[in-house]
Every structure is written in structure tokens, then in C-alpha cells.
Amino acid sequence: MSNKKSKQNDEDLIICRCEEITKKEILQAIADGARDLRGVRIRTRAGMGLCQGRSCERLVRKIISEELKIDLNILPSATRRPPVRPLELQLFGRDDDGIKE
Amino acid sequence: MALKSNLDVAVVGGGVIGASCAYYLAKAGMKVGLFEKGDIASGSSGGCDGNIMAQDHQPGYDTNLTIISNKMYKELLKELDWDIEYSEKGSILVIETEDELKFMKDRMKEQLACGLPVRFVDKDELYEQEPLLAPGFLGAIECASDAACMPIQVAIALVRRARSFGAEIHTFEEVKNIELDKKGKVSGIETIQGKISVPRVINCCGAWAPFLGKMVGLNIPIEPRRGQLVVVEQVAQVGHRKISEAHYIVAKFHPELTEGTDSDMIKYGVAFVFEPTASGNMLLGSCREFAGYDTRTTLPAIRAIIKRAIHFIPSLKYLHCIRTYAGLRPYTPDHLSIVSQVDEVPGFYIAAGAEGDGIGIAPITGLLMSQIVLGQKTTIDVDPLRWSRFTQG
Numbered sequence: 403m404s405n406k407k408s409k410q411n412d413e414d415l416i417i418c419r420c421e422e423i424t425k426k427e428i429l430q431a432i433a434d435g436a437r438d439l440r441g442v443r444i445r446t447r448a449g450m451g452l453c454q455g456r457s458c459e460r461l462v463r464k465i466i467s468e469e470l471k472i473d474l475n476i477l478p479s480a481t482r483r484p485p486v487r488p489l490e491l492q493l494f495g496r497d498d499d500g501i502k503e
Numbered sequence: 504m505a506l507k508s509n510l511d512v513a514v515v516g517g518g519v520i521g522a523s524c525a526y527y528l529a530k531a532g533m534k535v536g537l538f539e540k541g542d543i544a545s546g547s548s549g550g551c552d553g554n555i556m557a558q559d560h561q562p563g564y565d566t567n568l569t570i571i572s573n574k575m576y577k578e579l580l581k582e583l584d585w586d587i588e589y590s591e592k593g594s595i596l597v598i599e600t601e602d603e604l605k606f607m608k609d610r611m612k613e614q615l616a617c618g619l620p621v622r623f624v625d626k627d628e629l630y631e632q633e634p635l636l637a638p639g640f641l642g643a644i645e646c647a648s649d650a651a652c653m654p655i656q657v658a659i660a661l662v663r664r665a666r667s668f669g670a671e672i673h674t675f676e677e678v679k680n681i682e683l684d685k686k687g688k689v690s691g692i693e694t695i696q697g698k699i700s701v702p703r704v705i706n707c708c709g710a711w712a713p714f715l716g717k718m719v720g721l722n723i724p725i726e727p728r729r730g731q732l733v734v735v736e737q738v739a740q741v742g743h744r745k746i747s748e749a750h751y752i753v754a755k756f757h758p759e760l761t762e763g764t765d766s767d768m769i770k771y772g773v774a775f776v777f778e779p780t781a782s783g784n785m786l787l788g789s790c791r792e793f794a795g796y797d798t799r800t801t802l803p804a805i806r807a808i809i810k811r812a813i814h815f816i817p818s819l820k821y822l823h824c825i826r827t828y829a830g831l832r833p834y835t836p837d838h839l840s841i842v843s844q845v846d847e848v849p850g851f852y853i854a855a856g857a858e859g860d861g862i863g864i865a866p867i868t869g870l871l872m873s874q875i876v877l878g879q880k881t882t883i884d885v886d887p888l889r890w891s892r893f894t895q896g
């Protein structure tokens with residue numbers, strides 16, 4: 403019984419804090435056909451918030467790897483898209499802003 | 504030897520168009536198999552914004568398609584039982600110059616004749632509604648029926664419902680070949696898993712439709728046209744509905760009126776689009792460029808998009824960009840999609856080529872395709888969408 407209880411609590415854990423996505427929602431996404439980080443992201447929004455998966459990516463990878471028995475090393479990373487951290491829009495408007503690709 | 508299957512039709516492509524075709528065909532009682540090389544909505548439907556917008560279309564057939572499709576979205580909300588983040592908040596096209604004003608007011612008469620609920624919003628009302636707009640604009644055209652949705656959820660919801668009607672969903676299963684019988688009729692497909700017999704194939708591969716076309720000897724004149732977008736952090740809403748610029752409509756139909764425009768805007772096909780999403784983020788667009796199948800975002804185009812956005816809504820400059828992304832719009836030479844049988848290859852059908860309108864017209868496209876396959880009378884004349892317009896002079 404104590405095991406069941408801890409599992410229950412485990413599923414309520416918030417994995418993606420920006421979008422408040424729980425482990426249960428991530429497991430549901432995998433059951434619905436998600437096979438990678440992108441699949442989880444589009445089904446749950448995990449990793450779509452302000453930090454863009456910087457804190458939850460490792461946890462989500464681990465859950466996918468465990469659920470689908472895929473070696474962590476071969477599980478693809480999330481698509482990297484600029485910017486690497488949130489940038490004020492006005493920085494893009496100048497030509498001498500030093501922003502490089 | 505092809506594996507025997509009881510499939511009536513193979514839908515190839517798991518974006519909104521393939522999902523819609525699968526849904527309407529399965530609902531009509533056909534045994535559908537949907538085959539997608541990646542995940543659901545992993546191509547253009549996962550790299551776009553969620554427009555169900557009629558006011559940026561040519562008044563006439565093109566506008567009618569979206570009007571019908573938008574009505575269908577409202578029915579789908581009940582049928583799909585899934586949150587597709589649909590909202591009908593309307594959209595406005597902001598007018599900056601006297602030339603644009605005249606052009607847009609004339610155009611409005613044609614739009615009204617199509618039954619589109621458009622009206623002119625004068626300067627005072629515009630600033631009352633959108634106080635964050637930069638000063639100096641002359642007014643706007645408002646279309647009350649324009650709507651927005653979350654394309655990925657639309658595809659997921661349609662696929663789920665298609666499955667409940669008996670459709671088989673084969674994601675991560677790329678189609679490698681299409682088999683024809685001695686008479687040149689479709690007899691099966693070959694996926695990475697093996698051969699499957701099936702008498703009909705529907706090409707819903709969007710920008711990738713030409714690759715599937717080649718498998719049956721067709722040259723489909725669809726080209727990938729890249730659109731890049733900027734995601735802005737979640738803040739209390741800066742605007743509550745879609746705002747874009749009249750300039751873009753004018754530039755499309757009267758390029759001579761746009762002389763003196765920023766050269767980067769022309770180079771990357773930039774037009775201001777501001778879209779608040781259900782999540783509280785805002786999307787900034789847009790651009791249209793031919794860059795092959797490269798889905799990366801590029802700094803010059805992103806810069807041009809952001810500069811244009813700040814020109815319209817200056818306070819955006821203090822907000823943060825959290826991500827950029829891009830997708831490939833399936834462009835056709837006449838800007839209309841192909842929703843058609845292919846007479847020279849019996850059993851082969853095409854539903855692709857909606858460029859930036861695929862989300863808006865996904866429901867009507869799926870319904871029309873199911874009617875074409877079943878030989879039923881179509882909801883709207885499909886002659887303008889026929890494949891043969893590209894094969895006959």
C-alpha cells in the first residue's frame with residue numbers, strides 16, 4: 403500500500419514547472435504515441451515555457467527512456483532553436499546589437 | 504508479395520490535412536490507414552501559426568472555402584471533444600497610408616459580397632480597442648469571424664477521433680514506394696515495415712507532396728516556402744486578437760504601391776502578424792521565402808520580423824523572445840491547393856498545396872476529399888482545386 407501511495411505521489415510531481423506539467427501527463431503523452439521530447443512537448447506543452455525545457459528536459463528524457471526502454475544515449479535531443487536564452491525584442495531591432503547566429 | 508490488408512485507403516501524411524482526410528473518410532465508413540514518417544504534426548502543422556483567417560484571402564472562391572471551413576471548425580469542437588484552443592475573436596488589418604486605405608475600402612465591398620463580416624474601424628475606435636498600437640495609423644479593417652486555433656492539437660484531435668472510427672494510425676512509418684498494377688492503378692504501398700495492399704492512396708504530404716508524386720510518375724508543382732515565427736514570453740495580454748497589416752494585402756496585389764519599403768522586408772517577404780495564443784504567449788510573424796527544405800530560422804529574417812512588429816506595437820520591445828521556429832508552407836503557382844483525384848493514376852489522390860492556409864481549410868479539405876473518394880456531390884465546386892489544371896494547358 404505504501405508503494406502504491408508513493409507511485410500516486412510520483413505521478414502528481416510537476417516535471418515542467420514553467421507550464422506546470424505533471425509526470426502523469428507526460429506518461430499519457432507517451433501512451434498516446436510520443437516517442438521523443440518533441441512528441442511529449444507537442445502533446446503536453448512540457449518544455450514550451452519561459453525556460454524552453456532547460457530544467458525539465460533531462461527529467462522528460464529519463465521518463466521517455468524508462469517508459470519506452472530506449473537507451474538515453476540514442477534518444478534524440480529537443481530541436482535547438484535560437485535564442486539560447488530569452489532576449490528582449492528591442493535587441494533585435496538594432497543593427498549594432500552584436501547578436502550573431 | 505504485399506501483405507493483405509482490409510484497408511480501403513491509405514492517407515499519407517500526418518499533418519492537419521492528412522488528419523482531416525483520415526477523419527472524414529473514417530467517419531464515412533471507410534477503412535483508413537494513416538501513414539506518417541514522423542510523429543503527428545511533425546512537419547508544417549507543427550511549424551506554423553493557427554490561422555483560420557478569411558480576410559487576407561482573395562474575395563471569391565478562396566474566401567468561401569475558409570468561411571465554410573470555419574463553420575466546420577465549430578461543429579468539430581463538439582465532435583472532437585478535445586481542446587483545440589479555438590477562439591473566434593476576429594482579426595484586424597491595420598492601415599498605414601492613404602493608398603492602402605482606398606484599396607482596402609474598395610476590397611471590403613467585394614468581401615461583403617462574399618458574406619464576410621468585415622467593417623471599417625476608424626482611427627478613434629482603433630486606438631480605443633488597441634491602445635498599444637503606435638500612433639499615426641489611419642484605421643483598420645476588422646473581420647469578426649476570423650478565428651485562431653492550435654494546429655498541433657487540431658491534428659492530434661482529428662487523428663484520435665479517426666482512430667475511434669476504426670482508422671489505423673501508423674506514425675514513424677515512412678512510405679517508401681507506391682505499387683501500381685498492370686493497368687497503372689494503385690494497388691499498394693511499401694512502408695519501412697513492408698508491403699501493404701490498398702487500392703487508394705491520398706497524398707497529404709504538404710511541402711513533401713512532390714516526393715510521393717514521383718513514386719507514381721507525377722511532377723507535382725508544389726514548392727516549400729519557409730515561414731519563420733517568433734514566440735514572445737507569456738505576459739498579461741498585449742492585444743486580445745490577431746493584428747496584421749494591410750500593407751501585406753496591398754503588396755500582394757499592388758506591388759507598385761509599396762515602393763520605398765524596407766529592402767529586408769521585401770527580401771524575406773515580411774509582413775507584420777501578431778497573434779496572441781491561448782497559452783498567453785504571443786506569436787510574431789511573418790515571412791515567406793524559398794529556401795528549399797531548410798527549416799532553420801535565420802537571424803536576418805527574424806530581425807526583419809521583430810523590427811516590423813515593433814513598428815506597429817512599440818511596447819513589444821521590452822518583452823522577451825523565448826524561441827523562434829520555422830515551417831514549410833506548401834506553395835502552388837496559383838496559390839490554390841490541390842484537392843483532387845488524378846485521372847492518369849487511378850486510385851491516387853492529392854490533398855496538398857494550401858501554402859499558409861492549411862490550418863484554416865483543413866476541415867473542408869478533408870470533407871471534400873472524402874466526397875471525391877466516395878463519388879459524392881461535393882459541398883463546394885472542386886473544379887478550381889483539380890489536379891488537371893497543372894497538366895492541361
